[in-house]
Amino acid sequence: MGTVATTETPAAAGGWLDRGKQALQRNPTEFKWLAGIIAVFLLVFFMPMGTARFDNAILEGLALLNWYAREHVMLCLVPAFFIAGAIAVFISQDAVMKYLGPEAHKTAAYGVASVSGSILAVCSCTVLPLFGGIYRRGAGLGPAVAFLYSGPAINVLAIVLTAKILGMELGVARAVGAVGFALVIGLLMQMIYRRDERARAASQKGFVVGVLLRAVARWAIPLRSSPCRSRCWYSPTGRRPAPRTARCGTRSLPGNGHSPRWRASVWPGCWSGAGSGNGNRWRRPSGSSPSSRGFFRSIPNWHSALA
Amino acid sequence: MIGLTLAAAFQPDDGEEWLSQTWGFAKLILPLLLGGVLLAGFLLGRPGHEGIIPSEWVSAAVGGNSLASNFLAALAGAFMYFATLTEVPIVQGLLGSGMGKGPALALLLAGPALSLPSMLVIRSILGTQKTVVYCALVVVMATFTGVVFGTFYP
Numbered sequence: 001m002g003t004v005a006t007t008e009t010p011a012a013a014g015g016w017l018d019r020g021k022q023a024l025q026r027n028p029t030e031f032k033w034l035a036g037i038i039a040v041f042l043l044v045f046f047m048p049m050g051t052a053r054f055d056n057a058i059l060e061g062l063a064l065l066n067w068y069a070r071e072h073v074m075l076c077l078v079p080a081f082f083i084a085g086a087i088a089v090f091i092s093q094d095a096v097m098k099y100l101g102p103e104a105h106k107t108a109a110y111g112v113a114s115v116s117g118s119i120l121a122v123c124s125c126t127v128l129p130l131f132g133g134i135y136r137r138g139a140g141l142g143p144a145v146a147f148l149y150s151g152p153a154i155n156v157l158a159i160v161l162t163a164k165i166l167g168m169e170l171g172v173a174r175a176v177g178a179v180g181f182a183l184v185i186g187l188l189m190q191m192i193y194r195r196d197e198r199a200r201a202a203s204q205k206g207f208v209v210g211v212l213l214r215a216v217a218r219w220a221i222p223l224r225s226s227p228c229r230s231r232c233w234y235s236p237t238g239r240r241p242a243p244r245t246a247r248c249g250t251r252s253l254p255g256n257g258h259s260p261r262w263r264a265s266v267w268p269g270c271w272s273g274a275g276s277g278n279g280n281r282w283r284r285p286s287g288s289s290p291s292s293r294g295f296f297r298s299i300p301n302w303h304s305a306l307a
Numbered sequence: 308m309i310g311l312t313l314a315a316a317f318q319p320d321d322g323e324e325w326l327s328q329t330w331g332f333a334k335l336i337l338p339l340l341l342g343g344v345l346l347a348g349f350l351l352g353r354p355g356h357e358g359i360i361p362s363e364w365v366s367a368a369v370g371g372n373s374l375a376s377n378f379l380a381a382l383a384g385a386f387m388y389f390a391t392l393t394e395v396p397i398v399q400g401l402l403g404s405g406m407g408k409g410p411a412l413a414l415l416l417a418g419p420a421l422s423l424p425s426m427l428v429i430r431s432i433l434g435t436q437k438t439v440v441y442c443a444l445v446v447v448m449a450t451f452t453g454v455v456f457g458t459f460y461p
Contacts, residue, residue: 053361057349064348064388065341071390077337085329089321125340128425129332132432141433145441148429152419161395162415166402169460170412177416177452185444192440 077125084129087137113143114150114182127151141197142190150182336428343424347388369401372409372457374450380410381449384418385426385442394418409457417449 024031048054127148135144159178163171190197369380389397398411406414421442430438 061345061347061349065345068341068344068388077340081329081333081336082325084332085325085327089325089328125425128336128340128428131429132332132335133328135432141437148441149420149445153416155392155419158392158395158419161392162398165395165399166411169456170408170415173412173452173456173460174415177412177449181416181420181445181448181452184448185441188444189437189441193437 072125077129080126080129083126084133087130087133109140109143110146110183110186113139113147113186114154114179116147138201140190140201141193142186144186145189146182146186149185150178153178154182335431339427339431340424343422343427344388347386347423350386367405369410369414370405370407372407372454374454376407376410377413377453377457378446378450380406380453381413381417381446384414384416384449385421385446386423387418388422388424389418407457408460409453409455411453412456413449413453416452417445421445 130151131144131148134147135141139147154175159171159175162174369376369383384394394415398406398414401414402408402411426438426442429441433441
């Protein structure tokens with residue numbers, strides 16, 4: 001799998017250092033395990049158990065977790081997961097893209113995002129699954145982030161309470177600030193990542209031409225230099241893989257300096273476009289692992305253009 | 308409500324997909340969220356209780372209206388977990404022990420929106436770089452707003 005150009009290491013020269021480096025290259029996961037075990041051991045060896053502050057802190061952590069589980073999980077999170085799932089399934093991608101996507105009318109998109117954020121999210125944790133849902137369904141980064149911020153921040157009850165308890169100035173400042181922040185941060189995120197967003201929008205719309213191009217390219221490029229056939233792992237953000245972590249077939253994936261869209265067009269199995277990924281793990285192209293059934297159907301997105 | 312949801316979810320096709328997506332979100336979000344809550348509680352404690360970071364440090368750090376105190380307030384707010392409406396009594400307590408109005412506003416703007424668990428979850432959806440940018444944006448803007456507010460309404 002690691003096909004670094006085979007440099008022969010003279011048996012004796014360099015000795016254990018070289019052999020150690022080779023071992024590290026060959027078995028990265030084992031070394032990660034070792035590092036993790038050592039880190040955990042050091043942590044628990046040196047933790048100041050017995051001091052009042054530390055013990056109290058541990059109890060506080062557990063107490064907070066307990067309170068959270070009781071107050072929030074059943075009433076806030078579980079419904080939110082269902083709603084997010086429903087958004088991901090039932091609300092058509094077109095609808096989301098029409099109102100919140102990168103090509104939607106800007107003011108409307110941010111307005112909708114902010115308002116729905118403040119309406120839908122009463123608890124700050126409900127907004128996270130919803131954000132994930134609309135983001136995957138094609139909402140632009142800007143409106144989605146505006147939604148994410150405005151949910152917990154523009155909480156009418158909290159603002160009224162702030163004004164009453166902490167004074168009118170703080171209350172008004174908080175209200176103005178929260179609304180303003182939602183818009184500004186959304187716009188800034190959209191601006192900073194406009195190229196990624198364009199690639200993501202492109203991959204989600206599934207341009208027919210792009211699809212055909214990718215299909216052609218996939219067959220035209222010889223097998224050896226197309227490393228991502230069935231063994232390539234790719235990251236959902238579409239910016240990598242670097243060859244080692246990706247465990248791809250060849251050492252150097254072309255396109256490391258190219259635009260995300262070019263990469264997505266040439267290596268369809270490797271890149272699914274920035275951000276249209278589905279989670280926090282490296283994973284194979286859809287269909288090649290049992291757990292990807294159903295849930296990871298949105299990857300790669302260009303398939304939907306053919307359906 | 309749960310019964311209704313489950314009944315609907317077990318319809319074939321769409322219902323199954325719905326359940327699968329829901330489960331996917333749950334798997335994605337719950338471990339990170341709960342781990343984050345545990346860590347936040349360990350560090351800063353529940354509202355009204357102390358974690359491992361003494362509250363004297365906190366109030367010493369955010370008095371007045373300097374840039375540093377605003378920044379620290381925004382940062383603390385970003386990492387600390389605030390349930391809905393709990394930020395108000397906390398800020399009240401901090402104001403009582405010497406926090407300036409500017410840092411208070413910074414805390415109010417950065418607190419409810421961000422927390423350590425939510426940062427972890429956003430990271431799994433957007434990726435590390437975008438998450439860092441988002442958090443940095445929130446903290447920086449909250450800091451500046453706090454400074455501006457503090458100069459006009461000390």
